[in-house]
Amino acid sequence: DIGASEPKDMAYMVRLGLWGDGAVFQQFGDFFQAVDKRGVGAMEIVAMDMKLRGMYIARQLSFNGVSFRIQEVPLTPAYKESYNAAVKTWVSAMHMFQQAAQLIKGTDKRKSTSMWRQFWAAHQRFFKYLCIGSKVDHVVKLSRKSVVEGKCVVIGLQSTGEARMAEQYEADAEVFEFASSAKGVLENLVEKHFPGPNISKEEREKLVYGGKKMKENLP
Structure with a gap:
């Protein structure tokens, strides 16, 4: 196959x-x-x-x-903190998108509908990547244990996030850390689908994230 x-x-x-x-x-x-x-x-x-x-x-x-058998993955305090930060970021983003939707509602209904479709699709992908990421350390431990026992390890991924990571590397040639697929999803949503053609990329991020600090806390 x-x-x-x-x-x-x-x-x-x-x-x-x-x-x-x-x-x-x-x-x-x-x-x-x-x-x-x-x-x-x-x-x-x-x-x-x-x-x-x-x-x-x-x-x-x-x-x-x-x-x-189903393995229950224990959540670390660091992951819980990242998850909570992500939830706060999306709540803030939703409020900003709602305000923007009110401004364009009377002028372009199709644009508003498309914006929300993109928003919730990105929301779903973001937390899917976040859930996948939470399992990595546990999967590594199970894999190493299985290899020691002489077993063959096969890992299946629902999504690799390759496209999002490639976009981040293309946008910034001087990336010296692992790219986050989840962060890439949110950044792509803000840059391409947040209303305001006359707003710069930095201004869009500031409006939606409520400041750079919140963005940097994303996993």
Whole structure:
């Protein structure tokens, strides 16, 4: 089974024969440029061709004999503090968005509706990333214990947050710390969807966050 959301994720799939000797593309770089330039449509064509040749299938492994147990992850004081700070930040942001919505309500109803759609979608993604982050340390401990016991560890992620982290690195080439996907979601919401075309990025952040200190406390 294989899967890739972007052409670059297929670089390791050399045995598919999509590039190399006897193929249309001599190297992966040639294949990548041809597909990436044409977007999602090209990826769909590649997938269809692979399915036609029996190279790409989707199947579900049997759960026969499989057991599982739910692990309860204890929350650390530091995480609780970060979570509470995040809640306060979103409450402050909601109040600012509400005020902005009142100003544009009579002029552009569609813009107001779209703004709230983006707001709550970002809200959901933010706390999803926050919940995923709270499990990392515990997962590492379980993984190390399992490796010592001679087991093979496979970790599944609902979302990697790669796109948000990439946006942060592109926006600031001098990032010397781990990028926060959760913070990236909120920053993207403020920069792209907070009403006020004549307001600078710094002024938007000050209005929504209520000051830089609150923003810096985000996890």
